[in-house]
Amino acid sequence: MEIEVNRRGDSEVAVISSDSIVIAGLQDALDVMVNLRYSGYEKMVLRKEHLLDDFYELRTGIAGEILQKYTNYGMKIAIVGDFSGYNSKSLNDFIYECNRGNRVFFKATEAEALDALHGVA
Numbered sequence: 001m002e003i004e005v006n007r008r009g010d011s012e013v014a015v016i017s018s019d020s021i022v023i024a025g026l027q028d029a030l031d032v033m034v035n036l037r038y039s040g041y042e043k044m045v046l047r048k049e050h051l052l053d054d055f056y057e058l059r060t061g062i063a064g065e066i067l068q069k070y071t072n073y074g075m076k077i078a079i080v081g082d083f084s085g086y087n088s089k090s091l092n093d094f095i096y097e098c099n100r101g102n103r104v105f106f107k108a109t110e111a112e113a114l115d116a117l118h119g120v121a
Contacts, residue, residue, distance in 0.1 A: 001032075005041070011118045014041040015110070022050040029066040033075050042074055043117040045110060048081025056083075058090050071103050076120060078105040078113035 001018045014036050016022060023029045023046070036044055054060045070077055083095055083106055098104040102120040107113040 003036070003039075006045075006114055006118075008114075008118045011043070012041060013043040013045060013114055013117045014039070015045045015114075016047075016050060018050055021052055022046065023055070023066065024052045025062065026065055026069065030069060033070060033073060037073070037075065043076045043078075043120075045078045045080060045113045045117065048079055048083070051079065056086055056088075056091060058088070058094060063094070067098075067104050076103050076117055078107055078117050080107050080110050080113045082108060 001016060001022050004015045004017065006013045006015055016032070023032060032044075036042075052062070055063050055066070058064070067077070083091070086092070095106040098106055099116075105113060105116040107116060
């Protein structure tokens, strides 16, 4: 896992890059968050592929558990990818609601993700 920092004014976003899954469960999510927070970052971008497929099956509870922890600890996150292939009304509704808030975003491109994260305090 590598971290590149994207800066705009006083806003910094940690952009994660990896050739493999970065978050396979809650403990991985907490480890990533702690490492980023320790380095002074409160905003992060992950690619869809960096999360275990079960994350996108809402019935598993993994997405809710991870994103609730991130919200509780003040970490803002954007997940980048093409989510149109998921034929789940509940996932589509979840993504829609997340994008209406200011803590969790699902975006098609890294540029959109960075715009969203730099736009929130």
